[in-house]
Amino acid sequence: MDDATYGYRAGFIVEGMDRLVERIRETEAEGEAKYTRPIPPPVTPVPAVGTSPEAALEWLDRRLDRDGFGGFFCYIYDSWFTGVTWQPEPLALILWEKTVPLLALSGVRHDQTAAMVVRFGERALPGLVAIVAAEPEDKLPHVLKVDAAALTPIAARAFHRTKRARPAAVAWLRAHPRTAALRLLPDALGAPGPERDAADAALRFLASEPAGRAAFDAAVAAYAAIDPRVPEAVVSGVDSDPLDQVPVKPPKLPPWLVPAALPRPVLLAGGTLPNAAITAFCEMLAFSSPLTPYAGIAPVRAACTPESLDAFALAVFQSWLAAGANVAGEWAMRTLALIGGDACARDLTRQIRAWGQAGLKPRGKAGIAVLAGIGSDAALMNLSALAEKNPLLQLREAARDAIADAAETRGLDAVELADRLSPDLGLDARGGLDLSFGTRHFRVGLDETLRPWLRNADGQRLPALPRATKTDDPELAKQAAKLWAGLKKDAEDAGRLQISRLETMLATGRRIGPDVFQPFFAGHPLIRHLAGRLVWGLYEDRLATTAPRVAFRLAEDLTATDAEDAALDLDLAALDGVVGLVHPLHLTPDTLAAWTALFADYEIAQPFPQLAREIYAFTPAEAAASATDRFDGVRVAGRRLRGLRSQGWSSDTASEHVCSVQRPTPLGGADLFAVLRFEDGLWHRSGPEGDEVQALRALTLTETGWGASTAHRFGDLDPVTASEILRTPSLLAATGGE
Incomplete structure (x- = not known):
């Protein structure tokens, strides 16, 4: 690889153990000369010339471990780790078992894992197990052929605790049911604790499938030959009724939670849960997890109204927050994923943002996992908002990972998922909402930025929802006020996100099929308010250079009309081609003028500049x-x-501090980026640092994100892409630093 482009160094290989002392001395001296910061000295002196290879290896073992590896000096040995598979045998095994620096510096490529197993066999197992345990989601899929009992607890924990790692854990358990059953059965029959819970969950999964059941029964028989009590223990444990699989001692509810003070879940059959049932329900929630919920929770969900469970879960969560949100009570947040709905999603999103502002990364990531667990359209919309804007890079990445998981589950990419997850906010098919005070009625609509407005029964525009009067029904008025307040908040969040998404669609030239356009854009109760204010095109293909075959807008009745406001014979659900937003460069001057005049005549304000x-x-x-x-x-x-x-640019990098933004710019079969650099850089986290004036630098077309392309030129780009690349820095320049 080109060192100037990638900053990459090939692995450094020690030629033989007889050269180890020499290479250690060279590496330590190189570190002193290369870095301006002082290299921490080792506890014992660097091996002198003539030191035996065995003594030098012991010294290096201490240097990379007990000397506190992980400080700045660790980078002087990064190329040693990169070449771990080719090092002399004793050195390779020492480096292989230094999991923290190995993963932090060079990472572990999948070919390295295979090479170490082939070369060293079982001797590579301790290092391999440590590496897989550190990164189970990434590494488990690549050890499916490794039948090792030591990997079993890792697979069980991944199955039980980690949603993203569960598919890999399932694959490993299915590949090695006999090994898994023999290794996990003692844990499942052992003392209560996390290891027992994970083993129990994994064994119950194995026992639910024919091959796993056979392996499980064989393991029980093998252990029964040693201890006849094993089968009976299994019947009362792994093979017991799911409703009986509860902790030996139910968790003690914390002082901050008073079950009788919580809003009572409302039964579908009428009435509410009694106090004793609420207390038992809280205990169920306390020992459950969204990944492996206790079987008793599902019947409660089926028996109660979703709205009342949403309110109940939110009250539990808010009680925990009010008490200081200690780690021991984090189950209160997980409750939102078990029984919560849209109200919980909104409140949790606000809290995640607050945790991000406070720099609480672990708590914020846990909140994002719970938000993903809620799984409703509103929850995923809020995840998308967090992925777009959050003070901490790690939280944005966690939100994007959660969206990617949801998309993968549905066989879509993240952008395609976003098309299908626009919330309807409770709007009716006409894109509005009727509010009733009993004697008075109001109609809600939305403007070009999705801000709600109100009209009374006479069609008069109102500045706000009126107060209830004596002639109004108090319950209906209260319900209407609640709906209005919730809609205003949700519409504000949705407006920013959906307008940004549509402008990105225009800027990048993305096209969609009619099976997506009609239900999720034209006919969607919320998005129709934006879609009707834009000019759409029917295209032959998805290429950015292709002009529309026909341009149209959506009338109030969702029929397609042209620039003369004449109806077009287009069936939006069965269009021949793909649909996208029309860029002005794809219109002739006369056609652009006609569309502009039509929108002006009808006083149609666009949500962002298009025409x-x-x-x-x-x-x-x-x-x-x-x-x-x-x-x-x-x-x-x-x-x-x-x-x-919203203009197609991203500033996300592996660092919190960034000095450039980039925009994917595909060209034929090449994956190019337009990169705009600036100084002195800004921080992703909130705060004044980086918000001061920045100086723009070069605008570059590149394949790598770094050096300028040698194979492509700006002139190779189509006019729309070229215009959009220049538009962003040009508009920035026009602000004059304000």
């Missing part, structure tokens, strides 16, 4: 190059560089 979108082009000199300094030195407020995602 009036600014157009830019590279100069001939720029078109012949892959980098331009057109914007070099332009001063821009740092806060403006944070909000470019």
Whole structure:
């Protein structure tokens, strides 16, 4: 690889154990010379010339372990770890078992795992087990052929505790049912604790499938030959009725939770849960997890109204927060995934943002996992909002991972999932909502930014929902006020997200099929308010260079009309082609003028610039190059560089501190990026650092994200892509640093 482009060093190989002392001394000296920060000295002196290989290896073992590996000096040995599979035998095994530095520095490629197992057999197992335990989601799929009892607890824990690692754990358990059953049975019959819970869950899964059942029964018989009490213990444990699989001692409810003070779940058959049942329900929730919920929770969910369970879960969660949100009570947050709904999703999202502001990464990640567990459209919408905007990079990445998991489950990518998850916010088929005070009635609609508005029965626009009067039904008025308040909050969040999503669609030229456009855009109760204010095109294909075969807008009755407001004979559910937002560059000047006049005549405000979108082009000199300094030195407020995602740009990197934004720019079969650099950089986390004025630097077309492309030029881009790439820095430059 090109070192100048990637900053990559090939693995360093010690030629033989007789050269170990020499190479250690060279590496330590190189570190002292290379880094400006001082390298922490070892506890014992660097091996002198003439030291035996065995003594030098012991010294290196201490240096990479007990000397506190993980400080800055660790990077002087990174190339040793990169070449671990080719090192002399004793050195390779020492390095292989240094899990923390091995993963932190070079990572462990899947070919390295196979190479170490082939080369060393069982001697590679301790290091392999430690590596898989550290990263089960990534590493378990690549050890499916390794039949080792030591991997079994890792697979069981992954199955029991980690949603993302569960598919790999299932695959490993199915591949090695006999090994798994023999190794897990003692844990499942052992003392209560996390290991027993994981073993119990994994064995119950194995016993539910024919091959696993046979292996499980064989393991029981094998242990019964040693201890006749094993079969009886199994009947009362793994093979017991799911409703009987409860802790020996039910968890003691914390002082901050008073079951009788919680809102009572309402029974579908009428009435509410009594106090004793509420207390028992709280105990069930306390020892359950969203991944392996106690069997008794499902009957309660089936018997109660979803709205009342949502309120109940929210009250438990808020009680925990009010008491300080200690770790021991984190089950209160997991309760939201077990029985919560949209109200819980909204409240949890606000709390995750607060945790992000406070820098509480572990708590924020746990909250994102729970939000994903709620799984409703509103929960996934809020996950999408967190993925777009959150003070901490790690929380944004966690939210994106959760969305990717949800998309994979449905056989979609994250963008396709987002198309299908726009919330309807309780709006009716006409995209509005009727509110009733009994004697008075109001109609809710939404404007071009999805802000709700109100009209009374006479059609008069109201500034706010009126207060209830003596002639109104108090319960209906209270219900209407609650609906109105919730809609305003949800519409505000949805508006930012959905408008950004549609502008990204325009900026990137993304096209969708009619099976997506009609139900999730044109006919969607919420998105129709935005879709009807934009010009759409029917295209032959998904290529950015293809102009629309026909352009249309959606009338109030969802029929398609042209620039003259004439109806078009288009069946939106069975269009021949794909649909996308029309870029002005795909319209002739006369057609663009006709559309602009039509929208002006009807006073249709667009949610973002489409017909009036600014157009830019590279100069001939720029078109012949892959980098331009057109914007070099332009001063821009740092806060403006944070909000470019709607224009197709991303500032996410592996670091909290970033000095560039980039935009995917596919060209033929090449995956290119347009990269805009700036100084002095900004932080993803909240705070004043980075919000001060930044200086723009080069705009570059690149394959790698770093060096300018040598194979492609700006002139290779289609006019729409070129215009969109230039539009962002041009608009930034126009702000003048404000």
